[in-house]
Amino acid sequence: MKLLALDTSTEACSVALRLNDEVLALDEVCPQQHSKRVLPMVQQLLSDAGLTLSQLDGLVFGKGPGSFTGVRIGVGVAQGLAFGADLPLYGISTLAAMAQAAQRLHQARQVLAAIDARMAEIYFGEYQLDDSGVMQLQGLEQAIRPELLQPRTHSAECTAVGTGWQTYGAVLQQWQPAQSTDILYPSARDMLTLAGPAWQAGSFVAAEQAEPSYVRDTVSWQKLPGR
Template sequence: MTSKILAVDTATENCSVALKVGDETIARCEIAPREHTTKILPMVDSVLAEAGLTLNQLDALAFGRGPGSFTGVRIGIGIAQGLAFGANLPMVGVSTLAAMAQQAYRRHQADHVLATIDARMNEIYAGGFQRLDNGDWTTVVEEAVLPPALFNPQLANASWFTAGTGWQAYPDLISQLHLETTDSGVLYPEAEDMLILAYHALARGEAVDAEHASPVYLRDTVAWKKLPGRE
């Protein structure tokens, strides 16, 4: 089974890298809006140096596939593809929302998590996740981008942890759910939490060659139209 996985994520204001070597995890993380392009590669070099490894010695490369900032997601996948191409590594995309669920578990043993990210434009990215006995997660509320007022999933389990920036940006979200919720304190995804998700994805055979790695924008049409010269 794959044991040496590098994960990188720049999909939100947070910039993070993590390396799993057997049971050891080496991680770097920094809130650095608009500095991802200058921060991420030195972080990669740092974790590899600490582990005494080169890219060619790794088994796979995981990346935050989104949702998140259009620019941030593009930066992350572009850098990840460049690294994977150079070392001929398979790639696996990891949901940033699911990564926050895993982080809530790491911090609080949370096994039911509603994750949201402030998507700007009066919308949120949102999804709901339940932890399985094998340590993987299943999606119980499909990831979507929508106005906060429309996020009201019907859930059988009445007790949930919340994670992400959407809850702070739209405080009324909590009251409209009619659920028992606990704030996990998680605001942003971290590459460290993508490692376990990537491990399970790789076990399911979901790795792809670098040229086939793709982001998940959820709002890709709108983001595309916002680019200069696009309609």
Template sequence: MSVKILAIDTATENCSVALLVGDTVYSRSEVAPRDHTKKVLPMVDELLNEAGITLAELDALAFGRGPGSFTGVRIGIGIAQGLAFGADLPMIGISTLAAMAQAQFRLTGETHVAAAIDARMGEVYWARYQRLENGTWHTFDSERVIAPEALVAECQADSLSWSSVGTGWSAYPELAKLPLTLTESAVLYPDAQDMVVLAKYELAQGNTVAVEASSPVYLRDNVAWKKLPGRE
């Protein structure tokens, strides 16, 4: 039986939806920072119609769990939860940083990827990944939010060559001072077509959660509270 997974991501400026049916991936993607809520559901309908299946026939619903913009992550998980609840589907949260690593492999075959998303406030969302022979990704540096100068100060040199993906590199040129051998990439944003590939592995491992248990990963959970008077 072929695996069927729908993936939704609105965690960054890019809005994307992808549908995996067996070995075929259907996808839609558009950079539309302020129109995620208008774009997502029509994209979902288009893909389901194109593949000739319904939500109820899916095995799971994947979503970009972050890190990314607070509003974007909330929109994505909210829409995904609504669809999954209505169709009684398990959910799979996929890292936006890992999705960009998968995108770089899809496009170039690179197996060592340094991902940096502009997190605003003088920081980046950062992680490094190494692709293993079984097709999974080893987290070389764990996901975190960090100031570029702090990252430069603590990063250790190695003998590997790293592909740089994400918006953080252009937002913070000082990342070029990292003691790493870096190669440029055209991958700026995560995309749902790469999330469904990662989600297929997670589903095979039984790594799903119920709708009510699905949650975002902000990495900077306290920022929204600190903006409110009296909150620390």
């Protein structure tokens, strides 16, 4: 199985290549530079592996949530590459990818993932590790003000990931104490792990069927004073 994953949905730009059991990955924090960096990073990994795009089996992309512009860049680049090489696609949640990173790096079993969504909101999802070592979403991903999160029905030890915990840590820790980590952004490496079961199940789709997941589809802009 040869899969390439890319993500540009947050401040980080991430690309990873899976060759059977081996993974090559590049991660850069480069705000507003994703459109310039993502294709060179893809080419670097393919060159390091001695592969061309057409030799891959499929592409994986970060479908969001995250920056609207960043999500669109990632989906657009993935679709362009897929059309050119006639490859199938599969989208992975950025929140799920961070949860999977917590399992890989900290052996976490229950993860609360939160991305700063601006406008006093977070993109939020709760994940639980299944028996195969893959993080599974509990409930729904949502865009919500941190103080409006509903009380949890259980108090199992949780791991915190994402910039939402950095920005709204005091509120979130009061709502549910969680073990803090240094995982702020999703990595394409973990998207490959999550895409494995989808590949085995035949869930990859044609390029024209790839869709983003903004979670928050409508945005209310406040008029600036004097404008």
